[in-house]
Amino acid sequence: MALALMFLPKIACRSPSDSENIARPFVIHHKYHQSGDVLIAGILSQIFIFAEKITYKKHPSEELENDMINFLARWTFLAAMEVLSTWDKLVPNYKCDTKNKPVAVIGGPNSDVCLFMAGILSIYKFPQITYGSAPLMDEKNQAAFVYRMFPKVVHQYMGILHLMLHFQWSWTGVLYLADNHGERFVHTVLPMFSQRGICFDFIEQLTQMTFFSEMETMRAGLLETAYLVKRSTVNTVIVHGEIQTILTLRLLVEILEYHGDSRISKIWIMTAQMDFTSLLFQRTGGLSFIHGALSISVHTEEISGFHSFLKNRKPNSDPQDGFLKDFWQQAFLCLFPNSSLDDHSETKCTGEEKLETLPVSVFELNMTSHSYSIYNAVYAVAHALHDMSSSVFKHRTDRGKQNLRKLQSWQLHHFLENVSFNNTAGERVSFNDNRDLATGFDVINWVTFNNESFLRVKVGRVDPQIFPNIRFTIHDNAIVWPSRFNQESPSSLCNDNCYPGYSKQRVEGRPFCCYDCIPCPEGKISNERDMDDCFQCPEDHYPNKFKDFCNPKSPTFLTFEEALGTSLASSALFLFCVTAGVLGIFIRHRDTPIVKANNRNLTYTLLLSLLLSFLCALLFIGQPQKVTCLFRQTAFGIIFSVAVSSVLAKTIIVILAFQTTKPVSRLRKWLGKRTAASIILFCLLIQVTICTVWLATFPPFPDFDVNSMAEEVILECNEGSVSMFYCVLGFMSFLSICTFTSAFFARKLPDSFNEAKFITFSMLVFCSVWISFVPTYLSTKGKYTVAVEIFSILASSTGLLGFIFFPKCYIIVMKPDMNIRKQLINRKL
Known part of the structure; x- marks a missing residue:
């Protein structure tokens, strides 16, 4: 049985020409197909775009194409219908080619891609494996057919909470995207943080990138947020977002420099859905904005042979692969002959350029958590297909292959739910009862260098246990902190600690973790920092002069010697x-x-x-x-x-x-x-x-x-x-x-x-x-x-x-x- 892949679309933004069919203004410009007995499809968001605001100066179909939100939804819906149609012939509900038959779709990394994809494919009970952000779905009609290459999200939040408690960061700020995940994080998860003694100086919604014509409004909102974060006394900021949020964070950190102020220097604590994204206009920008940041990441292992695989990839190895050619031109700043892009560049692509010569900010040779999730997703489908074929056909015959092609995609669900295997890195891959990946998270420390490269250093682990407990480990000495902390473990408190001998006293009108420190009254001590109240020594002990320790009382009586x-x-x-x-x-x-x-x-x-x-x-x-x-x-x-x-x-x-x-x-x-x-x-x-x-x-x-x-x-x-x-x-x-x-x-x-x-x-x-x-x-x-x-x-x-x-x-x-x-x-x- 031949297992092949198909990918669609590479999301791009362009203005349709007048010659295009108005009835079908949206065309998938980059899609890749490889024939096989069964196919695994991929619907992936590849780039970040700005779009023009609708002005009604053109035909509505042309302007709607540049609507960022409709753009993403319509392209995803179109790609989902392509999966259900004969290849390269969009006729929904009709597929004449029984050989090139998709049995599952891998989608991501944005939650919107997965949500829009599920809106079409879940109607047909089509198996969908998502990575990156997992959207909130209707459990009965959509989520029942979706498998997430992402651990249970509550374990991520518990990991962030344990990270804050480990370093005693009780005073922090929060930046979040105003999507369903962000709102749920603010209203459901943050109260759990407050119950564990963490309070927030600010909880601010990040300005989302919408229309290019609204850039000035976006800039003003971003600048206001930047000044809010800079004025805050917190040293740590939790950033909750998706993969593209890293761009917003970069602009937030650097925008003050354009207004004659110093840039923001905080310890950014990022969620696993976020990742470094390489955009063309960022190529010459520095990476110091992310230095010393900590992030939660889906647990990964090193895949043997991955480096060799990347080094052998050439743009001419598969003429149908338009993805690789476009990437090659943007990465190496060159053009292939007959390219549809700007042909004024003097540099021509030879196809023999080496990926290892690219800066890390442009291309990482190491497998990221998203890449690792896609890798495991493909193998999960392959193992499920193998289990299904083994249960239906005892012998691999040509007739068996023909019968396999007649299987419906919904029949794969039983085998996907129960799939369990060791990947080539030796890690166990399986899903829990809620179809989440049964694994944990890594704690990543981002370390940047002057040559515009960076490292993702694993400094901790979040292992799921019986909810709500997790096993959290962290290696303090392995962490590189932002430069202003001089490699000392930073604190993030509303005020200085109350040292032993003092107790906390609430400050009216301030958050509960802001307090004054008052000396212990006579006869009482406090032997730890930030104690809510002082306490009496045991009867046979008495407080020392600093009221932070109980000395044993000496026995006394009238002696003949004195x-x-x-x-x-x-x-x-x-x-x-x-x-x-x-x-x-x-x-x-x-x-x-x-x-x-x-x-x-x-x-x-x-x-x-x-x-x-x-x-x-x-x-x-x-x-x-x-x-x-x-x-x-x-x-x-x-x-x-x-x-x-x-x-x-x-x-x-x-x-x-x-x-x-x-x-x-x-x-x-x-x-x-x-x-x-x-x-x-x-x-x-x-x-x-x-x-x-x-x-x-x-x-x-x-x-x-x-x-x-x-x-x-x-x-x-x-x-x-x-x-x-x-x-x-x-x-x-x-x-x-x-x-x-x-x-x-x-x-x-x-x-x-x-x-x-x-x-x-x-x-x-x-x-x-x-x-x-x-x-x-x-x-x-x-x-x-x-x-x-x-x-x-x-x-x-x-x-x-x-x-x-x-x-x-x-x-x-x-x-x-x-x-x-x-x-x-x-x-x-």
Whole structure:
């Protein structure tokens, strides 16, 4: 079976001569046909045109030929009917040649070509394989017969989105053609970008090329867009268009230079439908406008032998191939003999010119994505035909060939839908359920050079996965950026990033990705850029001074090694020694009148409790442990209760002693050791009961406080039941008030046997210390809270020791002559 190709038309623009048939003003000037058992037709748009506006100065049929839109539609419709007719005899619905029978049509690269082509061919259920832009079609009547050599378009948009997110380009602009694809991109795809944190400074419709006579209007619109893009602070611009949009982009970039301004320099992000197009008037133009651009492209592989194929192509190899001759003349700027073009050129084409000598801007020897798609499309049809012939005919006979010619083109659909093969590059070619090519996209970096050549460098890949997920890979180091970025990875932000230690704050009236940066409040941090809000550090950490990192809090407690702990411990031991010395003096002079006066046992009990109170202060220094936490507050409460109750007993004994001097006093029987012991034991019993209930219900325990101090974790003794702690203090306060009151009323009794005045002063100091203790205790934090309690213990104990015992010690040691009964009696008299 011979498989041949036919191509029509090469779209060209010309004015029909008066001799042409008015009934059929449109003639396909370039078409190529090669006979075979079955044919694959191609309807391809080859060049870009400008057309004159209709002026009605000529016959309408002549002016309509120059209408750009009608031009494309009418030529495409005509080419589609040629496929359905006998070759070179346009009789729609009639084909007398059963041998040269097209079975499929390859169309592109514009969406309009594919759409107009489908308007005719889909009526006959004719298989159509499109490449480049895929138009929006009616699914039932048109799209069901169209196969796209283009992956699922949503994967392309996801690839662009991942590219933007990868480089954190959250501030961008959009240029688009006002066609169905462009409108759908703006209204359906861009909201998806916004949901992922990308916002747009502008979304601008590109001025389309329409009529040559409207060039000034087009230029003004293009200039306005150019100034808009140049003024924008975005560094990236997404360009959504088709193959001819590259020309509009070039004019947009360069138009400002003609008005005395610098050209636009942005990172252009182009869709796969766009490609570099070589136009004759662009031949001498530079290519730097596209340097550093990124584009999505249908995945391609290198085809072995393609370079050799191109090098061997000569314009004289096939006289019927008018395409190649026209290309040759335009590419090499020469003319063949008897050419219909301008014959004033002095350069004649020999046909031996070499394609590899052409600039890349004129002709690329490498296979582009569009060429690769056409290559795969041809092989897809060939494999489908092979599968169809294999299923119908088991043996290749001449009769089989005749029967193959009788097959209808619609019978090929089943085999095209299920075609699957490896091309010569080893890549799998097949269609998905929606008749899209089952492949991915490449990310292309455009690199231009001073010799007007360029490279398409693959720097990434977009592989389809289960929708909406894709696998996106990019090689940052392989990308060449536009010159103004000095090969540094550029940013495209509405404003500078909010660095760690700051958070974003929305700016009223601006897009959501435009924001101010405000410092984190006290106690909060942000450890990443552009955080919406600052957050608290973990409980055992605290913010550093830059508020961008959480430092672990260091444990803290009152230690013996630090100056404060050492001074308090030294003071406690010193006072302990002083108290022990006082006790020794009193024991040594226990038989002297001043010691015997007012109950020696109470004196010893008070001094012993003061000794223990000074030692009790040491329990508060050092790392809190289970045992020390259990006993530090209870020991303090019990010892001080004994001390205060001893002072109370002393005061009561003084009062009773003077009351018993009255005749017939009934209080004489209460004057004795049993009364003092009863007072102390009663008070002790109450405090012990309170402490026992405390320890039995909710005892103190080692704990840590992470909230009170900003940079430290306080190791402390949790009081357990705070109410029981204040009950202990409350009972001590009650005893202190009773003692102070009784001493105050007894202060004017005769001095010789009266120490109530000293007790009054000592209790005044004692009460003052503990009254000031409460607010100070509640207002301090950490180890200083413990230090306040230790100081209160030492100060109040020292007050009792100093005011009660130092005057007596002075007499005992310094004035022994006053420590005799006779002297005391004389003082009384």
